[in-house]
Amino acid sequence: MDLEAKYLESAGRRVTCADAGRRRANLFDIFVAAPVVVIAAIGLAQFFCLMSASEALGQAAKAGAREASLPKATFQSVSAAVERRLGGRSFVRALDPVQVEVDGRAVYGVVRPRTGEEIVVTVSVASHRAAPDLLRYFGLPIFQPTLSRRRALYVR
Numbered sequence: 001m002d003l004e005a006k007y008l009e010s011a012g013r014r015v016t017c018a019d020a021g022r023r024r025a026n027l028f029d030i031f032v033a034a035p036v037v038v039i040a041a042i043g044l045a046q047f048f049c050l051m052s053a054s055e056a057l058g059q060a061a062k063a064g065a066r067e068a069s070l071p072k073a074t075f076q077s078v079s080a081a082v083e084r085r086l087g088g089r090s091f092v093r094a095l096d097p098v099q100v101e102v103d104g105r106a107v108y109g110v111v112r113p114r115t116g117e118e119i120v121v122t123v124s125v126a127s128h129r130a131a132p133d134l135l136r137y138f139g140l141p142i143f144q145p146t147l148s149r150r151r152a153l154y155v156r
Contacts, residue, residue, distance in 0.1 A: 039135070039138055039140075042134050042135060042138075043135055043140070045134070046131055046132070046133070046134050046135055046142075049130070049131035049132070050127065050130065050131045050142075050147065052131075053089070053091065053125070053130035053131055053147055054130075054147050054149060056085075056086060056089055057086075057123045057124070057125065057130075057147060057148070057149040058149040058151065059085055060082045060083075060085040060086045060123050060149075061082070061121045061122065061123040061149045061150060061151035062085075062121075062151045062153075063081045063082060063084070063085035064078045064079070064081050064082040064085075064098060064100070064121035064123065064151070065119050065120070065121040065151045065152065065153040066081070066153065067080075067081035068100055068102075068107075068111045068113065068119045068121060068153070069113055069119055069153055069155050071112075072110075073110070073111040073112075073113075074109065074110050074111065075098075075100055075107060075108050075109060075110075075111070078098060078100050078111065078121065079097075079098045082095070082098050082121070082123055083095070090129075091125050091129040091130045094125055094126060094129035095123065095124070095125050096123075096124045096125060096126075096146070098121065098122070098123055099120075099121070099122040100119070100120075100121055101119070101120040101121075101122075102117055102118070102119055102120075103117045103118055104118075113155040114155065115155055115156060116154065116155065117154070117155050118152055118153070118154050118155075119152065119153045119154075119155065120150055120151070120152045120153075121150070121151050121153075122148060122149070122150045123148070123149055124146050124147060124148035124149070125146070125147055126145060126146055126147075127142045127144055127145055127146060127147050128142065128145075130147050
């Protein structure tokens with residue numbers, strides 16, 4: 001093959017075989033990098049969904065602890081305060097039962113906290129209910145099966 005056969009004419013510009021090889025390398029780089037970028041973007045979106053749900057659970061647990069510190073609070077009123085705080089979140093119906101503890105004792109009826117006692121409210125939900133598990137399609141499922149937030153409050 002002579003030198004003139006190694007050159008190609010393209011839009012009035014001479015393109016060498018080395019240029020064509022670089023184009024193939026760039027195309028290969030795009031095919032390798034694109035899936036990595038897509039998986040990273042989906043993972044980032046899923047992470048932010050989980051963080052948002054976790055923050056909402058924390059705020060709901062705080063509202064439940066405030067409700068539990070009231071003199072005539074009941075387990076039902078604490079659960080209702082948690083659900084009210086979560087508002088229109090899609091996972092409200094999938095919540096695990098709210099856990100209320102007064103000084104380490106689980107409470108299921110009237111709370112009746114006394115001055116100086118610690119009230120702990122725990123709110124939890126399955127992670128796949130709080131945010132879509134989009135990475136499972138790539139073999140990377142959510143590692144923590146349950147999102148859970150606790151809030152403690154001392155009665156004054």
